[in-house]
Amino acid sequence: MSGGGTWRWLREHAVQIVAVLVVLYMLIPIAVIFGFSFNDPAGRYNFTWVGFTLEHWSNAFGIPELNEALVTSLKLAVLATLISTVIGTLMALALVRYDFFGRRAANFLIVIPMATPEVVMGSALLSFFLLIGSFSLGFQTLLIAHVMFCISFVVVVVRSRLIGFDRNLEEAAKDLGANSFETFRLVTLPLIMPGIFGAAMLAFALSIDDFVISNFNSGTTVTFPLYIFGAAQRGIPVEVNVIAMILFFFTCATMGFATWQQRRAEKLTSVRPEQEGGVGAGVPAGAPAAT
Amino acid sequence: MLAVLIAIAALTLGLVACGGGDSINGGDTESEEVKLEGKASGDLTISNWPLYIDKQTVPDFEKETGVSVKYIEDVNANEEFFAKMDPLLKQGESGGRSLFVVTDWMANKMHELGYLQNFDKSALPNFEKNLVANLREPAYDPKREFSAPWQSGMTGIIVRKDLAPDVKSICDLFDPQYKGKVEMLNELRDTVPLVMKCLGIDPTNASEEDWLKAIDKIESAANSGQIRRFTGNDYGGDLTSGNAVAVIGWSGDAVQLQADNPNIEWRMPTEGCILWSDNMVIPVGAPNPTAAEAFMNYVYDPKNQAQIEAYVNYVSPVENVKPILLKEEPEVAKNQLIFPDQSFTKNCTIQPSPTGEEEQNLNRAFNAVLNG
Amino acid sequence: MRRRVAPYFLLGPGAAWLLLFFVIPLYYLAKLSLNAGVFGSYEFSWHWENYSDALQLYDTQFVRSFVYAGLATLFALLLAYPLAYTIAFKAGRWRNVFLFAVVAPFFTTYLIRTLAWETILSDQSPVVSVLDFLGLAPEGHVLATGGAVVAGLTYNFLPFMVLPIYASLERIDARLIEAGKDLYASATQTFLRVTLPLSAPGVVAGTLLTFIPASGDYVNAQFLGSASNQMIGNVIQSLYLKQSDYPAAAALSFVLMAAILVLVLIYIRFAGSEALMGEEAV
Numbered sequence: 004m005s006g007g008g009t010w011r012w013l014r015e016h017a018v019q020i021v022a023v024l025v026v027l028y029m030l031i032p033i034a035v036i037f038g039f040s041f042n043d044p045a046g047r048y049n050f051t052w053v054g055f056t057l058e059h060w061s062n063a064f065g066i067p068e069l070n071e072a073l074v075t076s077l078k079l080a081v082l083a084t085l086i087s088t089v090i091g092t093l094m095a096l097a098l099v100r101y102d103f104f105g106r107r108a109a110n111f112l113i114v115i116p117m118a119t120p121e122v123v124m125g126s127a128l129l130s131f132f133l134l135i136g137s138f139s140l141g142f143q144t145l146l147i148a149h150v151m152f153c154i155s156f157v158v159v160v161v162r163s164r165l166i167g168f169d170r171n172l173e174e175a176a177k178d179l180g181a182n183s184f185e186t187f188r189l190v191t192l193p194l195i196m197p198g199i200f201g202a203a204m205l206a207f208a209l210s211i212d213d214f215v216i217s218n219f220n221s222g223t224t225v226t227f228p229l230y231i232f233g234a235a236q237r238g239i240p241v242e243v244n245v246i247a248m249i250l251f252f253f254t255c256a257t258m259g260f261a262t263w264q265q266r267r268a269e270k271l272t273s274v275r276p277e278q279e280g281g282v283g284a285g286v287p288a289g290a291p292a293a294t
Numbered sequence: 295m296l297a298v299l300i301a302i303a304a305l306t307l308g309l310v311a312c313g314g315g316d317s318i319n320g321g322d323t324e325s326e327e328v329k330l331e332g333k334a335s336g337d338l339t340i341s342n343w344p345l346y347i348d349k350q351t352v353p354d355f356e357k358e359t360g361v362s363v364k365y366i367e368d369v370n371a372n373e374e375f376f377a378k379m380d381p382l383l384k385q386g387e388s389g390g391r392s393l394f395v396v397t398d399w400m401a402n403k404m405h406e407l408g409y410l411q412n413f414d415k416s417a418l419p420n421f422e423k424n425l426v427a428n429l430r431e432p433a434y435d436p437k438r439e440f441s442a443p444w445q446s447g448m449t450g451i452i453v454r455k456d457l458a459p460d461v462k463s464i465c466d467l468f469d470p471q472y473k474g475k476v477e478m479l480n481e482l483r484d485t486v487p488l489v490m491k492c493l494g495i496d497p498t499n500a501s502e503e504d505w506l507k508a509i510d511k512i513e514s515a516a517n518s519g520q521i522r523r524f525t526g527n528d529y530g531g532d533l534t535s536g537n538a539v540a541v542i543g544w545s546g547d548a549v550q551l552q553a554d555n556p557n558i559e560w561r562m563p564t565e566g567c568i569l570w571s572d573n574m575v576i577p578v579g580a581p582n583p584t585a586a587e588a589f590m591n592y593v594y595d596p597k598n599q600a601q602i603e604a605y606v607n608y609v610s611p612v613e614n615v616k617p618i619l620l621k622e623e624p625e626v627a628k629n630q631l632i633f634p635d636q637s638f639t640k641n642c643t644i645q646p647s648p649t650g651e652e653e654q655n656l657n658r659a660f661n662a663v664l665n666g
Numbered sequence: 667m668r669r670r671v672a673p674y675f676l677l678g679p680g681a682a683w684l685l686l687f688f689v690i691p692l693y694y695l696a697k698l699s700l701n702a703g704v705f706g707s708y709e710f711s712w713h714w715e716n717y718s719d720a721l722q723l724y725d726t727q728f729v730r731s732f733v734y735a736g737l738a739t740l741f742a743l744l745l746a747y748p749l750a751y752t753i754a755f756k757a758g759r760w761r762n763v764f765l766f767a768v769v770a771p772f773f774t775t776y777l778i779r780t781l782a783w784e785t786i787l788s789d790q791s792p793v794v795s796v797l798d799f800l801g802l803a804p805e806g807h808v809l810a811t812g813g814a815v816v817a818g819l820t821y822n823f824l825p826f827m828v829l830p831i832y833a834s835l836e837r838i839d840a841r842l843i844e845a846g847k848d849l850y851a852s853a854t855q856t857f858l859r860v861t862l863p864l865s866a867p868g869v870v871a872g873t874l875l876t877f878i879p880a881s882g883d884y885v886n887a888q889f890l891g892s893a894s895n896q897m898i899g900n901v902i903q904s905l906y907l908k909q910s911d912y913p914a915a916a917a918l919s920f921v922l923m924a925a926i927l928v929l930v931l932i933y934i935r936f937a938g939s940e941a942l943m944g945e946e947a948v
Contacts, residue, residue: 022752046554
């Protein structure tokens with residue numbers, strides 16, 4: 004390839020090159036976490052490289068408190084994701100599809116939680132729980148809190164997908180004899196699925212990451228971030244790196260599996276030709292092209 | 295936009311309707327005494343600071359007594375723990391905890407708010423017998439009715455002796471050659487009294503102006519970039535990696551950190567140190583106080599305490615631990631930071647603690663420095 | 667009739683949840699913000715001074731927060747758009763790999779990632795030597811500077827930017843772009859006149875999802891900043907958790923929320939309100 008050709012190639016692929024660099028940037032800390040999961044620190048702090056060991060991988064689940072915290076966080080995140088995604092999607096549908104009295108108020112209600120600092124939400128919620136008195140602090144109050152702060156994000160993401168949605172597709176389905184529910188299930192839902200899936204992932208990430216609000220409302224329940232924040236002060240055990248990586252790989256595997264399933268399903272039915280398939284939801288880049 | 299205004303207006307009107315004189319905090323200072331019920335059994339939930347107990351003590355205690363212990367490490371800072379517990383304790387609940395550990399001044403504050411129960415000393419013979427003499431009559435709890443020391447410690451200087459060999463006093467921390475490499479604790483009652491000592495002020499009898507003078511000095515050092523940042527226990531990481539070379543820190547940490555890097559060393563400031571204790575307390579609404587007292591009594595057995603001490607490396611509040619450790623872990627027993635003698639701590643001051651309005655003003659001034 | 671009831675059914679569960687567990691608690695917070703007194707004897711008394719104090723004492727941190735959050739949002743946008751564009755149009759069978767790479771790091775927990783940056787940017791690290799050589803580390807260190815805080819914010823909120831932009835790019839009708847190419851011929855023109863406007867809702871959503879949490883964040887400033895890089899979130903945190911000054915903290919929280927709302931409203935005035943407030947203008 005001549006010098007001019009290289010230059011042209013670079014220019015034509017500039018966007019992709021930037022994208023790859025950004026991906027690398029996103030993965031740098033992960034590489035560090037991975038690398039230091041094999042470290043053999045002399046004392047409490049896993050900050051400087053000392054030596055290679057597999058000890059912490061073979062002993063990944065050797066800290067009972069950490070395991071318990073992890074299981075709690077996973078249960079919490081899955082439940083909070085399910086609940087917030089369902090009710091958030093319904094809200095997004097109402098807000099985009101209907102004009103009704105109170106719509107602006109509802110929009111406002113959804114925006115405010117996102118503009119509220121976590122410290123505020125956490126403490127306000129705690130005073131409320133105590134005032135009502137019928138909640139015992141623990142898993143159930145954590146779940147309530149997590150669903151609460153996930154809803155807004157779900158609505159915003161799903162709504163951005165719903166806006167500009169081609170309503171003709173639904174009309175077409177109805178013309179073909181589908182009832183409202185069938186239209187929703189067979190046309191609307193699949194088309195907004197990438198939005199819903201993205202929202203669910205966001206909700207899951209928010210939930211499994213949350214420290215501040217959980218710290219207020221956890222009672223004596225310890226979640227994964229609560230454990231880490233406690234440990235961070237006095238040196239995080241290497242097992243935390245190991246478990247973070249296990250979570251990472253597990254997430255990758257789940258997403259991979261979901262995509263694979265999706266593609267298989269599409270191949271079997273092959274309703275829509277030539278599509279790439281977003282994560283867990285095979286919707287062609289130009290949806291109407293498929294019809 | 296109108297809807298927004300209506301919402302705000304409604305909220306404000308709601309305030310009028312429900313306003314009135316509900317106060318946020320209150321509580322009497324008359325403490326109840328715990329009610330013991332026979333032999334210790336059942337469940338026991340304990341909140342303590344991270345890495346503040348060895349791995350064996352809790353299982354051993356469970357085996358000996360049959361009590362099932364839930365031991366959680368959720369106390370990371372006195373104020374944070376207080377903020378989390380305050381709404382509960384105000385309602386006479388402890389969130390299931392029967393025992394937790396807080397520093398002297400916090401134990402005092404909680405006691406004044408009526409959040410703590412007095413001990414029934416009949417179940418604490420080891421505590422009565424083995425508590426060291428100099429901790430028996432602290433000003434805030436002269437009869438040790440509601441607080442039992444868990445560990446004591448000193449606040450002073452921790453350095454990287456390879457990178458900051460000449461730092462020997464608090465005043466040295468302000469030496470410009472260490473610019474950007476010095477860290478101080480984000481604790482009002484540790485950092486400010488030490489800086490007062492550098493200014494030649496005795497923290498014990500310091501006035502509000504004295505405190506503010508020291509805070510001013512800290513502020514100008516923070517603004518000039520002399521102080522890299524204010525930390526909790528996490529100065530340990532910065533010392534290990536060399537981001538910081540001299541910090542204000544805690545004695546037990548210094549001992550433990552030598553495992554990370556043998557160049558990390560405690561220096562008793564030439565001006566002296568600050569002495570403090572963390573205390574076991576029984577909160578109001580504590581379930582199963584009988585088991586809580588059984589645990590307190592257990593750790594005041596010198597044999598059991600020696601096991602904790604060998605791991606934790608702070609100063610033990612229990613008598614007769616040193617002879618046991620001299621046999622088992624002579625290095626620990628001979629360490630001045632773990633078993634300090636009188637001459638070692640001669641310039642040290644018991645941690646002073648402002649209260650009431652003065653506390654609020656100083657807190658505000660100090661936190662204004664922390665938050666730039 | 668059915669059409670009139672339907673939106674309320676759809677809205678019901680979520681709205682109830684938010685009313686009960688967000689609005690009502692917030693109401694108590696509003697009351698708290700008008701309390702006066704010292705700790706132990708706070709009393710409700712229409713104490714509006716809490717608000718003027720909040721503005722006077724912490725104006726520096728307010729400005730700093732919005733500058734940091736604004737910079738982080740800008741950098742995140744500059745990084746996220748090419749990435750989202752590539753994923754949507756250029757990645758082909760690599761699309762899912764890219765998406766994994768965006769999302770997966772965010773299942774390793776905020777704090778662990780931030781602490782990893784602490785390792786990467788520590789004073790002895792080669793990264794810092796290079797930055798120092800390039801004159802990008804005037805203080806000789808990167809940690810404990812505003813730059814590190816902005817970098818941390820950018821990193822931590824990047825997926826909040828990438829995902830909505832990707833979602834809106836991905837649903838663009840390919841025929842529109844084809845038509846654009848026919849009309850304008852140049853790729854740049856097509857991008858500016860067709861693709862970019864069509865992805866605007868995603869950009870607006872992404873900038874808001876990044877800017878809002880970033881302005882209230884405190885973790886990055888706490889771990890990566892110095893005393894002179896603390897944000898308003900750190901102040902609120904400290905008022906609540908360290909000083910037990912609940913009225914001041916509550917007042918400051920409301921000021922922050924109001925400031926964010928004002929900025930957001932100004933922003934969507936210019937950028938269009940679809941992403942945030944539905945299709946109607948506010």
